[in-house]
Amino acid sequence: MGTFIVIEGIDGAGKSTQARLLAKWFEERGYDVVLTKEPTDTAFGKLIRKLVLTGGREGIIDGARISHEAEALLFAADRAEHVAKLIKPSIEAGKVVISDRYFYSSLAYQWARGLDLEWLIDLNRFAVRPDLVILLDLPVKESMKRINGRSIKTEFDKIAELQKKVRENYLKLAERFPEMRIVNALASVEDIHNDIVALVEHELFKK
């Protein structure tokens, strides 16, 4: 069996930067690595980007924004395909799977949107549990600075208040899910990478 690692955190916390570095670290040690993300690049992921993440007219159906419940279901549908077609088969083939976001994003963000946490956990019960979840924790002010220069912003990027709630939610989730480990994302890219490697070696290889 392979290994499944997830990187989580608020928008701009440095997830994709660290996911790439961790994938390289494993590859240099001879592992077969699958680097993936959610929302995915499949038809479901594209639908989410069109209906949920643009914040524009395409997110309006019959005159109203799609409901938060419908958003949660779209993220879950995308994840179901992701798990069935890529994550499970790759773990079974002995690979190291690194995912930039997973169901913890649904718990943190859709909970922040006012949905019931237990309903969200039930909805995502099909999702195979990772061996390790790295939560990159960063104050919202800093994350906003990091993503400010982007030309295309998600609706979520613009709302610091929501991001604050999402950050609090992640920290609460870390108390509930034992596979989650908090890493200070305010440090340099290199220091964060070293902290993640230390966690991987300690938690997964028991070094």
Ligand SMILES: Nc1ncnc2c1ncn2[C@@H]1O[C@H](COP(=O)(O)OP(=O)(O)OP(=O)(O)O)[C@@H](O)[C@H]1O
């Ligand atoms: N430790 C760091 N210190 C300063 N800047 C960083 C650090 N890590 C990443 N960045 C920069 O911050 C920006 C966001 O990083 P990145 O895309 O990795 O975050 P992300 O969490 O994947 O974002 P999103 O959730 O919005 O996709 C990038 O410009 C990146 O170069």
Ligand SMILES: Cc1cn([C@H]2C[C@H](O)[C@@H](COP(=O)(O)O)O2)c(=O)[nH]c1=O
């Ligand atoms: C998987 C997932 C994601 N989201 C939100 C979180 C982010 O604001 C965007 C994705 O943007 P990224 O730059 O590609 O990371 O989607 C969510 O609300 N729920 C989820 O399950």
